[in-house]
Amino acid sequence: MPWFAAAAFCLTVAGLYVGFFMAPTDAQQGDGYRIIFLHVPVSWMSMFIYVVMAFWAAVGLIFNSRLSAMMASALAPTGAMFAFLSLWTGALWGKPMWGTWWVWDARLTSELILLFLYMGFMALQSAIDDQRRADKAGAVLALVGVVNIPVIYFSVQWWNTLHQGASVSLTQAPSMATIMLIGMLLMALAAWMYTIAVALMRVRCIILEREYRTAWVNDLKEIRQ
Amino acid sequence: MNWTNPNEFFAMGGYATYVWGSVGVTVLVLYAECLFLLKRRKTALAHVKRDAALGAEDSK
Known part of the structure:
Protein backbone atom coordinates (compact mmCIF):
# COMPACT_ATOMS: atom_id res chain seq x y z
CA MET A 1 0.00 0.00 0.00
CA PRO A 2 2.73 2.58 0.76
CA TRP A 3 4.22 1.53 -2.57
CA PHE A 4 1.08 2.43 -4.44
CA ALA A 5 0.92 5.75 -2.64
CA ALA A 6 4.56 6.45 -3.51
CA ALA A 7 3.98 5.43 -7.13
CA ALA A 8 0.94 7.72 -7.29
CA PHE A 9 3.01 10.62 -5.99
CA CYS A 10 5.92 10.10 -8.38
CA LEU A 11 3.63 9.62 -11.40
CA PHE A 20 2.62 21.88 -17.55
CA PHE A 21 6.21 22.31 -18.69
CA MET A 22 6.93 20.08 -21.68
CA ALA A 23 3.66 19.95 -23.56
CA PRO A 24 3.29 22.86 -25.97
CA THR A 25 0.44 25.37 -25.95
CA ASP A 26 -2.57 24.19 -27.92
CA ALA A 27 -3.19 25.94 -31.24
CA GLN A 28 -6.92 26.45 -30.65
CA GLN A 29 -7.38 26.52 -26.92
CA GLY A 30 -4.16 28.15 -25.77
CA ASP A 31 -3.10 27.10 -22.31
CA GLY A 32 -6.67 26.48 -21.20
CA TYR A 33 -6.46 22.97 -22.62
CA ARG A 34 -4.05 21.99 -19.84
CA ILE A 35 -7.09 21.12 -17.76
CA ILE A 36 -7.10 17.95 -19.87
CA PHE A 37 -4.30 16.50 -17.72
CA LEU A 38 -6.71 16.41 -14.81
CA HIS A 39 -10.09 16.15 -16.49
CA VAL A 40 -9.50 13.04 -18.60
CA PRO A 41 -7.74 10.92 -15.93
CA VAL A 42 -10.35 11.69 -13.24
CA SER A 43 -13.20 11.01 -15.67
CA TRP A 44 -11.72 7.69 -16.78
CA MET A 45 -11.13 6.77 -13.19
CA SER A 46 -14.69 7.63 -12.15
CA MET A 47 -15.93 5.11 -14.72
CA PHE A 48 -13.32 2.40 -14.03
CA ILE A 49 -13.95 2.55 -10.30
CA TYR A 50 -17.65 2.03 -10.88
CA VAL A 51 -17.00 -1.07 -12.99
CA VAL A 52 -14.62 -2.48 -10.38
CA MET A 53 -17.10 -1.65 -7.63
CA ALA A 54 -19.92 -3.40 -9.51
CA PHE A 55 -17.61 -6.38 -10.05
CA TRP A 56 -16.92 -6.73 -6.32
CA ALA A 57 -20.60 -6.17 -5.58
CA ALA A 58 -21.47 -9.02 -7.97
CA VAL A 59 -18.87 -11.32 -6.42
CA GLY A 60 -20.23 -10.49 -2.99
CA LEU A 61 -23.78 -11.15 -4.11
CA ILE A 62 -23.02 -14.46 -5.83
CA PHE A 63 -20.56 -16.01 -3.36
CA ASN A 64 -21.83 -14.17 -0.29
CA SER A 65 -18.27 -13.27 0.63
CA ARG A 66 -17.93 -10.47 3.12
CA LEU A 67 -14.65 -9.06 1.91
CA SER A 68 -15.94 -8.40 -1.63
CA ALA A 69 -18.81 -6.36 -0.25
CA MET A 70 -16.33 -4.42 1.88
CA MET A 71 -14.19 -3.82 -1.21
CA ALA A 72 -17.22 -2.40 -3.04
CA SER A 73 -18.00 -0.03 -0.17
CA ALA A 74 -14.36 0.99 0.04
CA LEU A 75 -14.33 2.08 -3.60
CA ALA A 76 -17.55 4.13 -3.62
CA PRO A 77 -16.33 7.32 -1.88
CA THR A 78 -13.24 7.56 -4.07
CA GLY A 79 -15.37 6.99 -7.16
CA ALA A 80 -17.80 9.68 -6.10
CA MET A 81 -14.91 12.04 -5.54
CA PHE A 82 -13.54 11.42 -9.03
CA ALA A 83 -16.99 11.86 -10.58
CA PHE A 84 -17.30 15.17 -8.79
CA LEU A 85 -13.83 16.25 -9.94
CA SER A 86 -14.70 15.24 -13.48
CA LEU A 87 -17.73 17.54 -13.43
CA TRP A 88 -15.81 20.31 -11.67
CA THR A 89 -12.85 20.37 -14.03
CA GLY A 90 -15.27 19.91 -16.94
CA ALA A 91 -17.22 22.98 -15.87
CA LEU A 92 -14.06 25.03 -15.55
CA TRP A 93 -13.05 23.89 -19.00
CA GLY A 94 -16.49 24.37 -20.52
CA LYS A 95 -16.80 27.97 -19.38
CA PRO A 96 -13.92 29.42 -21.42
CA MET A 97 -14.27 27.04 -24.39
CA TRP A 98 -18.02 26.55 -24.81
CA GLY A 99 -19.13 29.69 -22.99
CA THR A 100 -21.09 27.80 -20.36
CA TRP A 101 -20.39 25.97 -17.10
CA TRP A 102 -23.00 23.37 -17.75
CA VAL A 103 -25.28 22.07 -20.51
CA TRP A 104 -27.75 19.18 -20.36
CA ASP A 105 -25.67 17.33 -22.85
CA ALA A 106 -25.70 13.51 -22.96
CA ARG A 107 -22.11 13.13 -21.76
CA LEU A 108 -22.42 15.63 -18.94
CA THR A 109 -25.81 14.39 -17.81
CA GLY A 120 -27.11 6.61 -3.75
CA PHE A 121 -24.96 3.52 -3.14
CA MET A 122 -23.36 5.08 -0.07
CA ALA A 123 -26.65 6.47 1.25
CA LEU A 124 -28.42 3.14 0.81
CA GLN A 125 -25.65 1.24 2.58
CA SER A 126 -25.56 3.60 5.52
CA ALA A 127 -29.36 3.69 5.79
CA ILE A 128 -29.72 -0.06 6.44
CA ASP A 129 -28.63 -1.19 9.89
CA ASP A 130 -28.24 -4.88 9.13
CA GLN A 131 -24.82 -5.03 7.48
CA ARG A 132 -25.50 -8.07 5.29
CA ARG A 133 -28.72 -6.62 3.98
CA ALA A 134 -27.04 -3.28 3.38
CA ASP A 135 -24.34 -5.03 1.35
CA LYS A 136 -26.92 -6.88 -0.73
CA ALA A 137 -29.08 -3.84 -1.39
CA GLY A 138 -25.99 -1.82 -2.33
CA ALA A 139 -24.79 -4.58 -4.64
CA VAL A 140 -28.10 -4.66 -6.51
CA LEU A 141 -28.00 -0.88 -6.93
CA ALA A 142 -24.38 -1.01 -8.13
CA LEU A 143 -25.20 -3.72 -10.67
CA VAL A 144 -28.27 -1.94 -12.03
CA GLY A 145 -26.28 1.29 -12.33
CA VAL A 146 -23.54 -0.32 -14.38
CA VAL A 147 -25.66 0.17 -17.54
CA ASN A 148 -24.82 3.84 -17.20
CA ILE A 149 -21.12 3.24 -17.90
CA PRO A 150 -21.43 2.37 -21.61
CA VAL A 151 -23.95 5.20 -21.89
CA ILE A 152 -21.31 7.66 -20.65
CA TYR A 153 -18.59 6.17 -22.77
CA PHE A 154 -20.52 6.05 -26.03
CA SER A 155 -22.68 9.11 -25.43
CA VAL A 156 -20.46 11.21 -27.65
CA GLN A 157 -21.08 8.82 -30.54
CA TRP A 158 -24.74 8.03 -29.97
CA TRP A 159 -25.94 11.57 -29.60
CA ASN A 160 -24.96 14.88 -31.04
CA THR A 161 -23.17 16.31 -28.09
CA LEU A 162 -21.36 19.50 -27.32
CA HIS A 163 -18.70 17.39 -25.66
CA GLN A 164 -16.02 16.39 -28.14
CA GLY A 165 -15.49 12.78 -29.20
CA ALA A 166 -12.88 10.52 -27.67
CA SER A 167 -9.33 11.74 -28.27
CA VAL A 168 -7.87 8.40 -27.34
CA SER A 169 -9.29 5.05 -28.38
CA LEU A 170 -8.08 1.49 -28.63
CA THR A 171 -8.70 1.15 -32.34
CA GLN A 172 -7.35 4.37 -33.80
CA ALA A 173 -4.20 6.37 -33.41
CA PRO A 174 -4.81 9.07 -30.81
CA SER A 175 -5.68 12.44 -32.28
CA MET A 176 -3.27 14.41 -30.12
CA ALA A 177 0.41 15.19 -29.88
CA THR A 178 2.54 12.43 -28.37
CA ILE A 179 3.87 14.58 -25.55
CA MET A 180 0.34 15.54 -24.51
CA LEU A 181 -0.65 11.90 -24.61
CA ILE A 182 2.30 10.90 -22.43
CA GLY A 183 1.39 13.52 -19.86
CA MET A 184 -2.21 12.36 -19.81
CA LEU A 185 -1.32 8.68 -19.53
CA LEU A 186 1.09 9.40 -16.68
CA MET A 187 -1.68 11.21 -14.85
CA ALA A 188 -4.10 8.36 -15.57
CA LEU A 189 -1.62 5.85 -14.12
CA ALA A 190 -1.16 8.11 -11.10
CA ALA A 191 -4.93 8.12 -10.62
CA TRP A 192 -4.91 4.31 -10.69
CA MET A 193 -2.17 4.09 -8.08
CA TYR A 194 -3.90 6.65 -5.90
CA THR A 195 -7.16 4.75 -6.09
CA ILE A 196 -5.54 1.43 -5.22
CA ALA A 197 -3.73 2.95 -2.23
CA VAL A 198 -6.80 4.76 -0.92
CA ALA A 199 -9.20 1.87 -1.49
CA LEU A 200 -6.91 -0.57 0.31
CA MET A 201 -6.50 1.88 3.16
CA ARG A 202 -10.27 2.29 3.40
CA VAL A 203 -11.00 -1.42 3.26
CA ARG A 204 -8.61 -1.87 6.20
CA CYS A 205 -10.66 0.65 8.15
CA ILE A 206 -13.88 -1.12 7.21
CA ILE A 207 -12.47 -4.48 8.32
CA LEU A 208 -11.45 -2.98 11.66
CA GLU A 209 -14.90 -1.47 12.08
CA ARG A 210 -16.82 -4.58 11.20
CA GLU A 211 -14.66 -7.38 12.55
CA TYR A 212 -13.49 -5.75 15.75
CA ARG A 213 -14.63 -8.65 17.93
CA THR A 214 -12.65 -11.34 16.13
CA ALA A 215 -9.55 -12.81 17.75
CA TRP A 216 -7.30 -12.13 14.79
CA VAL A 217 -8.10 -8.42 14.79
CA ASN A 218 -7.32 -8.26 18.50
CA ASP A 219 -4.01 -9.96 17.81
CA LEU A 220 -2.89 -7.35 15.26
CA LYS A 221 0.30 -5.65 16.30
CA GLU A 222 -1.35 -2.23 15.93
CA ILE A 223 -3.80 -3.26 18.66
CA ARG A 224 -1.45 -5.05 21.04
CA GLN A 225 1.16 -2.36 21.36
CA MET B 1 10.33 24.98 -22.38
CA ASN B 2 7.18 27.05 -22.85
CA TRP B 3 7.56 29.62 -20.13
CA THR B 4 10.08 32.41 -20.08
CA ASN B 5 9.23 33.57 -16.55
CA PRO B 6 7.11 32.44 -13.58
CA ASN B 7 4.46 35.11 -14.17
CA GLU B 8 3.73 33.70 -17.58
CA PHE B 9 3.39 30.25 -16.05
CA PHE B 10 0.89 31.42 -13.44
CA ALA B 11 -1.08 33.44 -15.99
CA MET B 12 -1.67 30.30 -18.12
CA GLY B 13 -2.23 32.41 -21.23
CA GLY B 14 -5.23 34.14 -19.64
CA TYR B 15 -6.86 30.92 -18.46
CA ALA B 16 -5.43 31.13 -14.94
CA THR B 17 -8.81 31.01 -13.14
CA TYR B 18 -9.90 27.91 -14.97
CA VAL B 19 -6.64 25.98 -14.96
CA TRP B 20 -5.63 26.79 -11.37
CA GLY B 21 -9.23 26.43 -10.23
CA SER B 22 -9.19 22.86 -11.51
CA VAL B 23 -5.79 22.05 -10.06
CA GLY B 24 -6.57 23.66 -6.71
CA VAL B 25 -9.87 21.91 -6.12
CA THR B 26 -8.46 18.56 -7.24
CA VAL B 27 -5.52 18.82 -4.83
CA LEU B 28 -7.81 20.00 -2.03
CA VAL B 29 -10.28 17.15 -2.47
CA LEU B 30 -7.59 14.46 -2.69
CA TYR B 31 -5.88 15.87 0.40
CA ALA B 32 -9.16 15.96 2.31
CA GLU B 33 -9.87 12.34 1.40
CA CYS B 34 -6.49 11.24 2.76
CA LEU B 35 -7.02 13.21 5.99
CA PHE B 36 -10.47 11.70 6.54
CA LEU B 37 -9.08 8.22 5.93
CA LEU B 38 -6.27 8.63 8.44
CA LYS B 39 -8.76 9.90 10.99
CA ARG B 40 -11.11 7.01 10.30
CA ARG B 41 -8.28 4.54 10.83
CA LYS B 42 -7.30 6.14 14.13
CA THR B 43 -10.89 6.03 15.37
CA ALA B 44 -11.31 2.41 14.29
CA LEU B 45 -8.07 1.33 15.97
CA ALA B 46 -9.01 3.12 19.18
CA HIS B 47 -12.39 1.42 19.13
CA VAL B 48 -10.88 -2.04 18.74
CA LYS B 49 -8.38 -1.36 21.52
CA ARG B 50 -11.10 -0.22 23.90
CA ASP B 51 -13.22 -3.23 23.09
CA ALA B 52 -10.28 -5.59 23.53
CA ALA B 53 -9.41 -4.03 26.90
CA LEU B 54 -13.00 -4.44 28.09
CA GLY B 55 -13.02 -8.05 26.94
CA ALA B 56 -9.79 -8.77 28.85
CA GLU B 57 -11.28 -7.31 32.01
CA ASP B 58 -14.42 -9.40 31.72
CA SER B 59 -12.53 -12.67 31.43
CA LYS B 60 -10.50 -12.03 34.59
Whole structure:
Protein backbone atom coordinates (compact mmCIF):
# COMPACT_ATOMS: atom_id res chain seq x y z
CA MET A 1 0.00 0.00 0.00
CA PRO A 2 2.73 2.58 0.76
CA TRP A 3 4.22 1.53 -2.57
CA PHE A 4 1.08 2.43 -4.44
CA ALA A 5 0.92 5.75 -2.64
CA ALA A 6 4.56 6.45 -3.51
CA ALA A 7 3.98 5.43 -7.13
CA ALA A 8 0.94 7.72 -7.29
CA PHE A 9 3.01 10.62 -5.99
CA CYS A 10 5.92 10.10 -8.38
CA LEU A 11 3.63 9.62 -11.40
CA THR A 12 1.67 12.75 -10.52
CA VAL A 13 4.85 14.82 -10.32
CA ALA A 14 6.06 13.39 -13.62
CA GLY A 15 2.65 13.82 -15.27
CA LEU A 16 2.27 17.41 -14.11
CA TYR A 17 5.80 18.20 -15.24
CA VAL A 18 5.13 16.83 -18.71
CA GLY A 19 1.70 18.45 -18.83
CA PHE A 20 2.62 21.88 -17.55
CA PHE A 21 6.21 22.31 -18.69
CA MET A 22 6.93 20.08 -21.68
CA ALA A 23 3.66 19.95 -23.56
CA PRO A 24 3.29 22.86 -25.97
CA THR A 25 0.44 25.37 -25.95
CA ASP A 26 -2.57 24.19 -27.92
CA ALA A 27 -3.19 25.94 -31.24
CA GLN A 28 -6.92 26.45 -30.65
CA GLN A 29 -7.38 26.52 -26.92
CA GLY A 30 -4.16 28.15 -25.77
CA ASP A 31 -3.10 27.10 -22.31
CA GLY A 32 -6.67 26.48 -21.20
CA TYR A 33 -6.46 22.97 -22.62
CA ARG A 34 -4.05 21.99 -19.84
CA ILE A 35 -7.09 21.12 -17.76
CA ILE A 36 -7.10 17.95 -19.87
CA PHE A 37 -4.30 16.50 -17.72
CA LEU A 38 -6.71 16.41 -14.81
CA HIS A 39 -10.09 16.15 -16.49
CA VAL A 40 -9.50 13.04 -18.60
CA PRO A 41 -7.74 10.92 -15.93
CA VAL A 42 -10.35 11.69 -13.24
CA SER A 43 -13.20 11.01 -15.67
CA TRP A 44 -11.72 7.69 -16.78
CA MET A 45 -11.13 6.77 -13.19
CA SER A 46 -14.69 7.63 -12.15
CA MET A 47 -15.93 5.11 -14.72
CA PHE A 48 -13.32 2.40 -14.03
CA ILE A 49 -13.95 2.55 -10.30
CA TYR A 50 -17.65 2.03 -10.88
CA VAL A 51 -17.00 -1.07 -12.99
CA VAL A 52 -14.62 -2.48 -10.38
CA MET A 53 -17.10 -1.65 -7.63
CA ALA A 54 -19.92 -3.40 -9.51
CA PHE A 55 -17.61 -6.38 -10.05
CA TRP A 56 -16.92 -6.73 -6.32
CA ALA A 57 -20.60 -6.17 -5.58
CA ALA A 58 -21.47 -9.02 -7.97
CA VAL A 59 -18.87 -11.32 -6.42
CA GLY A 60 -20.23 -10.49 -2.99
CA LEU A 61 -23.78 -11.15 -4.11
CA ILE A 62 -23.02 -14.46 -5.83
CA PHE A 63 -20.56 -16.01 -3.36
CA ASN A 64 -21.83 -14.17 -0.29
CA SER A 65 -18.27 -13.27 0.63
CA ARG A 66 -17.93 -10.47 3.12
CA LEU A 67 -14.65 -9.06 1.91
CA SER A 68 -15.94 -8.40 -1.63
CA ALA A 69 -18.81 -6.36 -0.25
CA MET A 70 -16.33 -4.42 1.88
CA MET A 71 -14.19 -3.82 -1.21
CA ALA A 72 -17.22 -2.40 -3.04
CA SER A 73 -18.00 -0.03 -0.17
CA ALA A 74 -14.36 0.99 0.04
CA LEU A 75 -14.33 2.08 -3.60
CA ALA A 76 -17.55 4.13 -3.62
CA PRO A 77 -16.33 7.32 -1.88
CA THR A 78 -13.24 7.56 -4.07
CA GLY A 79 -15.37 6.99 -7.16
CA ALA A 80 -17.80 9.68 -6.10
CA MET A 81 -14.91 12.04 -5.54
CA PHE A 82 -13.54 11.42 -9.03
CA ALA A 83 -16.99 11.86 -10.58
CA PHE A 84 -17.30 15.17 -8.79
CA LEU A 85 -13.83 16.25 -9.94
CA SER A 86 -14.70 15.24 -13.48
CA LEU A 87 -17.73 17.54 -13.43
CA TRP A 88 -15.81 20.31 -11.67
CA THR A 89 -12.85 20.37 -14.03
CA GLY A 90 -15.27 19.91 -16.94
CA ALA A 91 -17.22 22.98 -15.87
CA LEU A 92 -14.06 25.03 -15.55
CA TRP A 93 -13.05 23.89 -19.00
CA GLY A 94 -16.49 24.37 -20.52
CA LYS A 95 -16.80 27.97 -19.38
CA PRO A 96 -13.92 29.42 -21.42
CA MET A 97 -14.27 27.04 -24.39
CA TRP A 98 -18.02 26.55 -24.81
CA GLY A 99 -19.13 29.69 -22.99
CA THR A 100 -21.09 27.80 -20.36
CA TRP A 101 -20.39 25.97 -17.10
CA TRP A 102 -23.00 23.37 -17.75
CA VAL A 103 -25.28 22.07 -20.51
CA TRP A 104 -27.75 19.18 -20.36
CA ASP A 105 -25.67 17.33 -22.85
CA ALA A 106 -25.70 13.51 -22.96
CA ARG A 107 -22.11 13.13 -21.76
CA LEU A 108 -22.42 15.63 -18.94
CA THR A 109 -25.81 14.39 -17.81
CA SER A 110 -24.76 10.74 -17.74
CA GLU A 111 -21.64 11.64 -15.71
CA LEU A 112 -23.90 13.50 -13.26
CA ILE A 113 -26.04 10.36 -13.01
CA LEU A 114 -22.85 8.44 -12.20
CA LEU A 115 -22.16 10.80 -9.30
CA PHE A 116 -25.72 10.27 -8.04
CA LEU A 117 -25.30 6.49 -8.36
CA TYR A 118 -22.23 6.61 -6.14
CA MET A 119 -24.01 8.80 -3.62
CA GLY A 120 -27.11 6.61 -3.75
CA PHE A 121 -24.96 3.52 -3.14
CA MET A 122 -23.36 5.08 -0.07
CA ALA A 123 -26.65 6.47 1.25
CA LEU A 124 -28.42 3.14 0.81
CA GLN A 125 -25.65 1.24 2.58
CA SER A 126 -25.56 3.60 5.52
CA ALA A 127 -29.36 3.69 5.79
CA ILE A 128 -29.72 -0.06 6.44
CA ASP A 129 -28.63 -1.19 9.89
CA ASP A 130 -28.24 -4.88 9.13
CA GLN A 131 -24.82 -5.03 7.48
CA ARG A 132 -25.50 -8.07 5.29
CA ARG A 133 -28.72 -6.62 3.98
CA ALA A 134 -27.04 -3.28 3.38
CA ASP A 135 -24.34 -5.03 1.35
CA LYS A 136 -26.92 -6.88 -0.73
CA ALA A 137 -29.08 -3.84 -1.39
CA GLY A 138 -25.99 -1.82 -2.33
CA ALA A 139 -24.79 -4.58 -4.64
CA VAL A 140 -28.10 -4.66 -6.51
CA LEU A 141 -28.00 -0.88 -6.93
CA ALA A 142 -24.38 -1.01 -8.13
CA LEU A 143 -25.20 -3.72 -10.67
CA VAL A 144 -28.27 -1.94 -12.03
CA GLY A 145 -26.28 1.29 -12.33
CA VAL A 146 -23.54 -0.32 -14.38
CA VAL A 147 -25.66 0.17 -17.54
CA ASN A 148 -24.82 3.84 -17.20
CA ILE A 149 -21.12 3.24 -17.90
CA PRO A 150 -21.43 2.37 -21.61
CA VAL A 151 -23.95 5.20 -21.89
CA ILE A 152 -21.31 7.66 -20.65
CA TYR A 153 -18.59 6.17 -22.77
CA PHE A 154 -20.52 6.05 -26.03
CA SER A 155 -22.68 9.11 -25.43
CA VAL A 156 -20.46 11.21 -27.65
CA GLN A 157 -21.08 8.82 -30.54
CA TRP A 158 -24.74 8.03 -29.97
CA TRP A 159 -25.94 11.57 -29.60
CA ASN A 160 -24.96 14.88 -31.04
CA THR A 161 -23.17 16.31 -28.09
CA LEU A 162 -21.36 19.50 -27.32
CA HIS A 163 -18.70 17.39 -25.66
CA GLN A 164 -16.02 16.39 -28.14
CA GLY A 165 -15.49 12.78 -29.20
CA ALA A 166 -12.88 10.52 -27.67
CA SER A 167 -9.33 11.74 -28.27
CA VAL A 168 -7.87 8.40 -27.34
CA SER A 169 -9.29 5.05 -28.38
CA LEU A 170 -8.08 1.49 -28.63
CA THR A 171 -8.70 1.15 -32.34
CA GLN A 172 -7.35 4.37 -33.80
CA ALA A 173 -4.20 6.37 -33.41
CA PRO A 174 -4.81 9.07 -30.81
CA SER A 175 -5.68 12.44 -32.28
CA MET A 176 -3.27 14.41 -30.12
CA ALA A 177 0.41 15.19 -29.88
CA THR A 178 2.54 12.43 -28.37
CA ILE A 179 3.87 14.58 -25.55
CA MET A 180 0.34 15.54 -24.51
CA LEU A 181 -0.65 11.90 -24.61
CA ILE A 182 2.30 10.90 -22.43
CA GLY A 183 1.39 13.52 -19.86
CA MET A 184 -2.21 12.36 -19.81
CA LEU A 185 -1.32 8.68 -19.53
CA LEU A 186 1.09 9.40 -16.68
CA MET A 187 -1.68 11.21 -14.85
CA ALA A 188 -4.10 8.36 -15.57
CA LEU A 189 -1.62 5.85 -14.12
CA ALA A 190 -1.16 8.11 -11.10
CA ALA A 191 -4.93 8.12 -10.62
CA TRP A 192 -4.91 4.31 -10.69
CA MET A 193 -2.17 4.09 -8.08
CA TYR A 194 -3.90 6.65 -5.90
CA THR A 195 -7.16 4.75 -6.09
CA ILE A 196 -5.54 1.43 -5.22
CA ALA A 197 -3.73 2.95 -2.23
CA VAL A 198 -6.80 4.76 -0.92
CA ALA A 199 -9.20 1.87 -1.49
CA LEU A 200 -6.91 -0.57 0.31
CA MET A 201 -6.50 1.88 3.16
CA ARG A 202 -10.27 2.29 3.40
CA VAL A 203 -11.00 -1.42 3.26
CA ARG A 204 -8.61 -1.87 6.20
CA CYS A 205 -10.66 0.65 8.15
CA ILE A 206 -13.88 -1.12 7.21
CA ILE A 207 -12.47 -4.48 8.32
CA LEU A 208 -11.45 -2.98 11.66
CA GLU A 209 -14.90 -1.47 12.08
CA ARG A 210 -16.82 -4.58 11.20
CA GLU A 211 -14.66 -7.38 12.55
CA TYR A 212 -13.49 -5.75 15.75
CA ARG A 213 -14.63 -8.65 17.93
CA THR A 214 -12.65 -11.34 16.13
CA ALA A 215 -9.55 -12.81 17.75
CA TRP A 216 -7.30 -12.13 14.79
CA VAL A 217 -8.10 -8.42 14.79
CA ASN A 218 -7.32 -8.26 18.50
CA ASP A 219 -4.01 -9.96 17.81
CA LEU A 220 -2.89 -7.35 15.26
CA LYS A 221 0.30 -5.65 16.30
CA GLU A 222 -1.35 -2.23 15.93
CA ILE A 223 -3.80 -3.26 18.66
CA ARG A 224 -1.45 -5.05 21.04
CA GLN A 225 1.16 -2.36 21.36
CA MET B 1 10.33 24.98 -22.38
CA ASN B 2 7.18 27.05 -22.85
CA TRP B 3 7.56 29.62 -20.13
CA THR B 4 10.08 32.41 -20.08
CA ASN B 5 9.23 33.57 -16.55
CA PRO B 6 7.11 32.44 -13.58
CA ASN B 7 4.46 35.11 -14.17
CA GLU B 8 3.73 33.70 -17.58
CA PHE B 9 3.39 30.25 -16.05
CA PHE B 10 0.89 31.42 -13.44
CA ALA B 11 -1.08 33.44 -15.99
CA MET B 12 -1.67 30.30 -18.12
CA GLY B 13 -2.23 32.41 -21.23
CA GLY B 14 -5.23 34.14 -19.64
CA TYR B 15 -6.86 30.92 -18.46
CA ALA B 16 -5.43 31.13 -14.94
CA THR B 17 -8.81 31.01 -13.14
CA TYR B 18 -9.90 27.91 -14.97
CA VAL B 19 -6.64 25.98 -14.96
CA TRP B 20 -5.63 26.79 -11.37
CA GLY B 21 -9.23 26.43 -10.23
CA SER B 22 -9.19 22.86 -11.51
CA VAL B 23 -5.79 22.05 -10.06
CA GLY B 24 -6.57 23.66 -6.71
CA VAL B 25 -9.87 21.91 -6.12
CA THR B 26 -8.46 18.56 -7.24
CA VAL B 27 -5.52 18.82 -4.83
CA LEU B 28 -7.81 20.00 -2.03
CA VAL B 29 -10.28 17.15 -2.47
CA LEU B 30 -7.59 14.46 -2.69
CA TYR B 31 -5.88 15.87 0.40
CA ALA B 32 -9.16 15.96 2.31
CA GLU B 33 -9.87 12.34 1.40
CA CYS B 34 -6.49 11.24 2.76
CA LEU B 35 -7.02 13.21 5.99
CA PHE B 36 -10.47 11.70 6.54
CA LEU B 37 -9.08 8.22 5.93
CA LEU B 38 -6.27 8.63 8.44
CA LYS B 39 -8.76 9.90 10.99
CA ARG B 40 -11.11 7.01 10.30
CA ARG B 41 -8.28 4.54 10.83
CA LYS B 42 -7.30 6.14 14.13
CA THR B 43 -10.89 6.03 15.37
CA ALA B 44 -11.31 2.41 14.29
CA LEU B 45 -8.07 1.33 15.97
CA ALA B 46 -9.01 3.12 19.18
CA HIS B 47 -12.39 1.42 19.13
CA VAL B 48 -10.88 -2.04 18.74
CA LYS B 49 -8.38 -1.36 21.52
CA ARG B 50 -11.10 -0.22 23.90
CA ASP B 51 -13.22 -3.23 23.09
CA ALA B 52 -10.28 -5.59 23.53
CA ALA B 53 -9.41 -4.03 26.90
CA LEU B 54 -13.00 -4.44 28.09
CA GLY B 55 -13.02 -8.05 26.94
CA ALA B 56 -9.79 -8.77 28.85
CA GLU B 57 -11.28 -7.31 32.01
CA ASP B 58 -14.42 -9.40 31.72
CA SER B 59 -12.53 -12.67 31.43
CA LYS B 60 -10.50 -12.03 34.59
